[in-house]
Amino acid sequence: MSDRRGSRAWRVQGAAGSVALKANRPGDETAGRDKAAEVAQEDVHLVRLAEAGALDPAYRVGAGAWDGGRWLAVRWVDGTPVWHAFAPARARRSDGEGDGEGASEGERRRLLGIARTWAGGLARLHAAGWAHADVQPTNTLVTPDGHAVLIDYALACGPGDGPRLPYRGALTHTTAPEVADALLATPADAHVPVGPAADVWGLGASLFWCWTGHRPVAYEDGAGRGEKLGAIAAGGTVRLPDVRPWPFPEFEDVVTACLAPVPGDRPTAAALADRLAR
Template structure:
């Protein structure tokens, strides 16, 4: 789905994490955001691009309640034999919105120079999705920063530690199945996070 495709479906309300707009966190929103987490460049194509910019304000909720991910300005393309290298001559990826930056990306940003491109994997988008859903549902960012008004570098160090807020204290109401899915997305180890397909299956049909 391109930005043009998103515009064609009509402008629905954005999920606004800062305001903690819980009414938009419907089963369709949760599942739709997961399904659109990775972009297919063309119908029938098997070439996937990691969005690399999953955050609440990049989620468009259409009039029928479907959630779609928009804005692929920082998308990271794969290097596939026989295909154009989508990573050639691109602006180096150095993370997107700080609050939805996965721990492994945060650490890589801290460990490398500003000119070095950081490859992104699907698991990093899963963490960003979990962070977005956490933020939208609770109205709080998932990582308890030591200095909330401090520098981006300080926030990235906190994220890289892999710590998150206690969801039991931040949640607006108990929702065990959803909480389990959220915290699975926010696992500090990328290999232990669910895939987008597994997460879609977990979230589909959930009701508080």
């Protein structure tokens, strides 16, 4: 399915169904990251999350070593990355100002349902004392019935973390301001723990990006990572009414609440899921 950033992934079909299989790609580590160690770390996280009741134990199928490093197999999720799931909504932009009628009531409910189930998945992690720490459009799949399913727990941060790879951020565009600030203020080998509030910011950033087609913080494509993190740490975001494809007050209010610059001002994932359910 993919071959990038030092790892490969396949869909493997067998008599008992399908699994997603990932393994490190030897000799191709990215930005100094040990992908074999990340695969092993994700396996540990899946076991611990299942024990904490935050993840279905059946999700993890198996793991082990191979000649070039580590492999991990998880249950196949029949779904589409959120970016692609939001494509019809982005395509309904009626003009450059985003002031058209936009989508149908059914499409609006679909987007709210994706946001609700995404927040619900994060709420289960947070209730167990964990943060996903890599909330982004490619790490969540939308099933045919419109439910969001979290995947890729390699970078997750949990209670009582023992020896682990230092967390040094994930996708820059969905990094919360407080995490961006900590990354800039600490050495490259320091572990920066991530909490639930950062996941909520990542959720809002992902929804903003997938719906509008614009990243929530403005910076040049060619800017270095440090410059991008600095812009995020400053706490400002692009005004949603300036880039939205069409007006959607209920959705916009949720996204804006998630992107509050101060962690304590953001709603919890559980509160978001409840709000969206109503």
